[in-house]
Amino acid sequence: MEDAITLLEACTRPVVFTGAGMSAESGIATFRGSSDSLWSRFRPEELATPAAFHRDPALVWGWYVYRMAQLQSVQPHDGHLALARAEERWPGLAVVTQNVDDLHEKAGSSRVLHLHGELMELRCSRCERPFGGFELPDIADMDAGQRLDPPHCDHCGGLIRPEVVWFGESLPTDVWAQAQEAIAGCDLLLVVGTSGQVEPAASLVSLARAGGARVVLIDPGTTGHAAVADVHLRGAAGKELPRLLANEGEKNG
Numbered sequence: 001m002e003d004a005i006t007l008l009e010a011c012t013r014p015v016v017f018t019g020a021g022m023s024a025e026s027g028i029a030t031f032r033g034s035s036d037s038l039w040s041r042f043r044p045e046e047l048a049t050p051a052a053f054h055r056d057p058a059l060v061w062g063w064y065v066y067r068m069a070q071l072q073s074v075q076p077h078d079g080h081l082a083l084a085r086a087e088e089r090w091p092g093l094a095v096v097t098q099n100v101d102d103l104h105e106k107a108g109s110s111r112v113l114h115l116h117g118e119l120m121e122l123r124c125s126r127c128e129r130p131f132g133g134f135e136l137p138d139i140a141d142m143d144a145g146q147r148l149d150p151p152h153c154d155h156c157g158g159l160i161r162p163e164v165v166w167f168g169e170s171l172p173t174d175v176w177a178q179a180q181e182a183i184a185g186c187d188l189l190l191v192v193g194t195s196g197q198v199e200p201a202a203s204l205v206s207l208a209r210a211g212g213a214r215v216v217l218i219d220p221g222t223t224g225h226a227a228v229a230d231v232h233l234r235g236a237a238g239k240e241l242p243r244l245l246a247n248e249g250e251k252n253g
Contacts, residue, residue, distance in 0.1 A: 004216045004231045004244055011188035011214070014090060016083055017204060018097045018104070018237075021193020021219060025238045026074045028101055049167045053125065057159050061150035064162045068119055069139040076107035079192070079237035082245045084108030094182040098194060098201050100164050113179045115171055115201050117164035126158025134160070171200065183208045191217045192237050196224020218244075 008014070020028075046052055046059070053060045084107045087093050095104050095112045100119040104112045122131040134151060150159045165171055183189060189208040196202045205225050208215060217229035218240045226232055233240045 001233065001240075001243060004233055007188055007214050007216055007230060008244065011186075013186045014093065014188040014190060015182050015186040015208070016093065016095045016190045016192065017183070017194065018095060018099060018192045019194025019198075019201075020099060021195075022079065022097070022237050023099045023101050023103060024193070025077045025079065025236055026101075026103055028070065028074060028099075028103075045167070048164075050169065053159075053161060053166075058147040058149050059145075061159075061161075062146045062148040063144060064119070064164075065136065065148055066139075066142045066144045066146065068162070069136050069142050071101055071120065072136065073139060074101070074103070076103045077238040079239075079241035080104055080107035080109070082242040086245050094179075094186075096179045096183065096204065098198065100162075113175050113182070115165070115175060115179060117162070117172065119162055119164055121163035122160050123163050124153035124156060124158045125161045127153060127156040129153060129155050130163075131160045176200075179204065180207060183213075184211050186211070186213050188214050188216065191215060191219075191225050191229070192241065193219055194223065194225070216244075 047063050048060075080103050083093070083095060083104065087108075087110060092111050093109070095109050097104060097112060097114060098116050100114065100116055102118055102120060122134060123129060124131060131151070131153060150161065152158065153160060183204050184207055186208055189205065191205060194201070196205070202224060205215060205228060209228055215225070215229045215231075217223070217225050217232045218235065218237055219226075219232070220234055220236055233244070
């Protein structure tokens with residue numbers, strides 16, 4: 001911790017990069033890596049591809065509505081809140097995230113770049129217009145495998161889908177460009193709860209390194225980013241982030 005605080009003291013342009021491990025502490029299932037992960041129960045090609053939605057829209061929509069309903073009961077943890085408070089020292093602190101749950105915004109972070117989209121945002125699968133007014137069911141009335149017919153677009157009649165990036169789709173061009181710019185220009189990258197297995201997002205850590213940035217990794221286990229980290233804090237984000245950001249400047253370990 002003392003080494004991480006020293007690096008944080010010296011930086012002027014930090015950026016934060018978060019993954020599913022950040023959200024897991026709020027009770028949101030990760031995609032991989034545990035017996036209760038999303039892909040331990042479902043195959044990605046059945047639920048998270050354009051072809052899957054075309055083949056069985058009711059199955060895919062039901063699964064995503066179940067995940068959206070879950071978000072009604074989850075809250076940001078102390079790590080999310082600590083990052084939001086860090087804007088007092090670094091106004092406009094960029095949080096680049098692979099998560100789609102909006103917990104960073106809920107905690108108060110003002111500049112969040114969603115590489116993989118946002119689960120609670122909806123759009124037409126045909127004309128791509130935003131869609132609003134969808135009323136979520138109570139999670140108690142839902143099952144992860146429940147089939148639901150998706151609503152239709154008011155403009156063209158196309159089926160509505162979540163505004164997330166499915167396998168085989170490109171990342172949103174403008175967000176990806178902003179993320180690359182922020183990370184290429186940072187002098188410290190704080191990497192939290194991301195496995196380093198999903199490209200092109202995982203390449204952002206190498207981009208930071210190429211620009212001379214130091215890397216602080218917060219993750220209880222070994223990830224693909226451990227080899228390039230200057231410091232690896234092996235703990236939960238909800239515990240380590242508040243300690244790191246509160247003690248920055250004190251170096252009390």
